[in-house]
Amino acid sequence: MSTLVQRRHEIELPKRILIGTDVVNEVGNTIRQLDLGSNAIIITGPHVYQKYHNLLEESLERSKIEYNFVIVKSSTADDAEHALEEARAYKPSVVIGFGGGKSIDIAKYVAFKLGVEMVSVPTAASHDGIASPFASIKGVNGPVSMKVKPPIAIIADTRIIAEAPSRLLRAGSGDLIAKLTAVRDWKLAHKLKGEYYGEYAASLALLSARHVIRYAITIRRGGIEAAHIVVEGLISSGVAMCIAGSTRPASGSEHLFSHALDMIAPKPALHGEQVAIGTIMMMYLHGGPWKRIRRILRKIGLPTTARELGIKDEYIIKALTIAHRVRPERYTILGESGLTWEAAERIARITGVID
Numbered sequence: 001m002s003t004l005v006q007r008r009h010e011i012e013l014p015k016r017i018l019i020g021t022d023v024v025n026e027v028g029n030t031i032r033q034l035d036l037g038s039n040a041i042i043i044t045g046p047h048v049y050q051k052y053h054n055l056l057e058e059s060l061e062r063s064k065i066e067y068n069f070v071i072v073k074s075s076t077a078d079d080a081e082h083a084l085e086e087a088r089a090y091k092p093s094v095v096i097g098f099g100g101g102k103s104i105d106i107a108k109y110v111a112f113k114l115g116v117e118m119v120s121v122p123t124a125a126s127h128d129g130i131a132s133p134f135a136s137i138k139g140v141n142g143p144v145s146m147k148v149k150p151p152i153a154i155i156a157d158t159r160i161i162a163e164a165p166s167r168l169l170r171a172g173s174g175d176l177i178a179k180l181t182a183v184r185d186w187k188l189a190h191k192l193k194g195e196y197y198g199e200y201a202a203s204l205a206l207l208s209a210r211h212v213i214r215y216a217i218t219i220r221r222g223g224i225e226a227a228h229i230v231v232e233g234l235i236s237s238g239v240a241m242c243i244a245g246s247t248r249p250a251s252g253s254e255h256l257f258s259h260a261l262d263m264i265a266p267k268p269a270l271h272g273e274q275v276a277i278g279t280i281m282m283m284y285l286h287g288g289p290w291k292r293i294r295r296i297l298r299k300i301g302l303p304t305t306a307r308e309l310g311i312k313d314e315y316i317i318k319a320l321t322i323a324h325r326v327r328p329e330r331y332t333i334l335g336e337s338g339l340t341w342e343a344a345e346r347i348a349r350i351t352g353v354i355d
């Protein structure tokens with residue numbers, strides 16, 4: 001099924017991956033070992049800064065690395081530009097992304113624009129941008145997945161990640177289960193549009209989904225072991241994106257639905273929660289085992305209904321009807337003309353997302 005339509009395929013991968021308890025203490029010496037200079041900018045969010053800034057500071061100070069923090073609240077294009085200007089003034093030799101998906105996305109963007117390496121220090125296992133070579137930046141017409149560089153190092157402290165609200169770890173599992181429909185959409189685009197399809201990258205993405213399905217009960221319980229399992233899956237999905245050279249193995253119609261919700265819902269839920277619900281509905285459209293997906297999400301403790309997501313039914317339906325327009329170049333099961341209001345409502349009702 002692999003099509004070698006790409007004449008030249010360049011794959012860039014992270015160089016160092018550290019997963020374990022208290023590895024946050026090794027950020028400074030990793031920067032030294034990888035020869036990334038001695039002037040770091042740390043992009044983080046206000047909560048994570050408050051909770052954990054001292055841990056990172058101690059590690060950097062031990063390695064005699066100067067640092068400054070840039071605090072970001074979201075990952076809009078405006079926030080990314082502001083962070084870039086603030087960071088530029090410090091002339092950093094390396095950028096550290098410290099926090100959830102939004103901080104890591106902005107850190108990747110800033111590092112890319114400044115032409116320096118980026119170190120990913122996730123404090124939550126809530127998304128697979130931890131290791132991917134893309135920065136998801138929210139523009140006025142929806143999110144853009146900008147091709148940047150993969151983080152040169154990933155330092156995932158499972159003690160910090162296990163301490164984060166359990167909802168975040170479950171959301172990360174949701175982002176991985178989404179690969180089940182993302183890969184189906186990718187295959188469909190290959191068959192109908194002749195798009196490049198990489199079987200190896202697709203298999204790796206699916207493996208990360210199967211990994212969390214296998215450990216659903218452990219993940220629901222939370223704790224350090226669960227954090228370790230989910231982080232490994234998220235990193236391997238990120239590597240699948242590095243290999244594919246696109247977010248195709250990780251993002252399909254279920255992601256388009258979530259991006260659409262982000263654009264229209266007054267208070268969107270977590271990325272991983274939204275894509276998980278999207279996976280139920282898109283699997284139904286693909287004619288696949290959508291009830292099984294719903295059972296797995298329940299087992300993990302993820303929301304499976306609009307009510308549990310905290311989003312009104314009308315936004316779910318509306319998001320389904322506009323999802324195909326979010327990234328028109330990305331062909332999925334939603335086709336080129338998308339779903340009518342009636343069809344969207346029917347799908348959401350049949351799958352139990354709305355009642």
Ligand SMILES: NC(=O)C1=CN([C@@H]2O[C@H](COP(=O)(O)OP(=O)(O)OC[C@H]3O[C@@H](n4cnc5c(N)ncnc54)[C@H](O)[C@@H]3O)[C@@H](O)[C@H]2O)C=CC1
Nearest residue numbers: 047100101102123124126127128129132134135136164271
């Ligand atoms: N570039 C890529 O390849 C990918 C990017 N993404 C992007 O990532 C974003 C979603 O990331 P999320 O992490 O879900 O959202 P987020 O970055 O908004 O974080 C969610 C919340 O968790 C909090 N948090 C993080 N770590 C914590 C900790 N240890 N203790 C307490 N609170 C903590 C943050 O402060 C924030 O309030 C979306 O914008 C999505 O598009 C998602 C997947 C892949």
Ligand SMILES: O=C(CO)COP(=O)(O)O
Nearest residue numbers: 128136145247250251255
């Ligand atoms: O969320 C992602 C993968 O999990 C990124 O994909 P997008 O290309 O949809 O931004």
Ligand SMILES: [Zn+2]
Nearest residue numbers: 128175255275
């Ligand atoms: Zn995602």
